[in-house]
Amino acid sequence: MPDDRSQVDGARVLADLNTLRGIGAYKTGVHKPTFSEPHMRSLEWLAGRLPEAGLTATIDGIGNVLGTSVKQGPKLLAGSHLESQNYAGWLDGPLGVVYALEAARVINPDQAVNGAVEVASWCDEEGHFGSFLGSRSYVGALTEADIDAARDRNSGRTMRDALREVGLAGRARSRAARGRHIGYLEAHIEQGQTLESGGLSIGIVTSIVGIWQYRISFTGEQNHAGTTRMADRRDAGLALARFCVDIDDRFPDLRRGRGQRHRHRRARGERLRAVVVDGWRSVRPRRSRCRRNRRADRAGRRARRSGSAGARESRRLMSAGAEEAATPTPPPAGIL
Numbered sequence: 001m002p003d004d005r006s007q008v009d010g011a012r013v014l015a016d017l018n019t020l021r022g023i024g025a026y027k028t029g030v031h032k033p034t035f036s037e038p039h040m041r042s043l044e045w046l047a048g049r050l051p052e053a054g055l056t057a058t059i060d061g062i063g064n065v066l067g068t069s070v071k072q073g074p075k076l077l078a079g080s081h082l083e084s085q086n087y088a089g090w091l092d093g094p095l096g097v098v099y100a101l102e103a104a105r106v107i108n109p110d111q112a113v114n115g116a117v118e119v120a121s122w123c124d125e126e127g128h129f130g131s132f133l134g135s136r137s138y139v140g141a142l143t144e145a146d147i148d149a150a151r152d153r154n155s156g157r158t159m160r161d162a163l164r165e166v167g168l169a170g171r172a173r174s175r176a177a178r179g180r181h182i183g184y185l186e187a188h189i190e191q192g193q194t195l196e197s198g199g200l201s202i203g204i205v206t207s208i209v210g211i212w213q214y215r216i217s218f219t220g221e222q223n224h225a226g227t228t229r230m231a232d233r234r235d236a237g238l239a240l241a242r243f244c245v246d247i248d249d250r251f252p253d254l255r256r257g258r259g260q261r262h263r264h265r266r267a268r269g270e271r272l273r274a275v276v277v278d279g280w281r282s283v284r285p286r287r288s289r290c291r292r293n294r295r296a297d298r299a300g301r302r303a304r305r306s307g308s309a310g311a312r313e314s315r316r317l318m319s320a321g322a323e324e325a326a327t328p329t330p331p332p333a334g335i336l
């Protein structure tokens with residue numbers, strides 16, 4: 001296998017990233033919501049670059065850009081996304097797309113390399129209209145009814161209207177062909193501090209978070225502050241605070257986040273309610289199927305079912321929302 005690193009053109013990579021940064025620029029970052037004009041211009045830009053890597057470009061019926069190769073040998077799929085969160089950083093997404101493009105530009109023309117890199121830009125990875133609509137479409141996990149129901153979380157515009165306005169309505173959606181790819185790679189700008197604090201320039205992700213979200217209500221009782229004995233009080237706010245501390249104590253390995261907290265005050269005699277929309281993110285190591293982790297998962301579920309000391313202080317209603325399993329991501333056996 002030849003050493004292709006010397007052919008990687010760092011200046012070209014940086015120039016491409018800066019070009020994408022210039023489309024929809026906002027202060028030091030970018031503003032490119034899904035199907036906005038700068039997002040669509042970014043997709044067109046990528047489609048125009050892919051032939052440089054020997055790839056045939058398509059923008060499909062959900063806004064995925066795919067560059068496919070007719071070269072013989074194994075294919076590795078690589079990419080990321082080109083829309084951004086609102087008023088966001090300039091490297092989240094484009095870094096992975098441009099790295100994939102550069103790898104394809106270097107590897108695909110090289111006849112000494114058996115195989116090719118194909119490039120993808122997944123639409124709406126940032127969730128303006130839904131949850132991973134582009135990549136789910138590619139793996140066959142998105143129905144037409146899902147698209148009918150999807151709406152822009154900011155404007156309320158339907159995805160159907162958006163697809164029509166940007167000229168993608170009626171186009172076929174590309175689907176993964178089973179066995180075509182030996183793996184998928186996505187380079188991403190670091191969103192935590194692990195590399196930066198370690199003085200490292202690059203690392204390999206070995207696991208990603210699985211997300212559980214719960215809506216939990218704490219219901220208390222309003223009464224006279226001066227005359228009601230402390231033992232008789234049912235303070236929803238206090239229960240909520242204790243519950244949050246309990247979660248911190250009992251699940252030190254979980255990535256936890258507490259979302260919106262509302263306190264509803266009602267007329268005297270009615271119940272007071274505090275609502276917390278909470279999320280736990282668990283990071284499982286690659287050997288997540290080991291018995292210890294399974295035990296920890298079961299313990300976590302049990303604890304959530306039974307409630308902690310703080311939660312028992314008031315009646316608690318817990319309804320589970322979307323649940324996603326943590327996904328180990330072993331490095332693929334590559335062609336590189």
Ligand SMILES: [Zn+2]
Nearest residue numbers: 081092093188
């Ligand atoms: Zn991203």
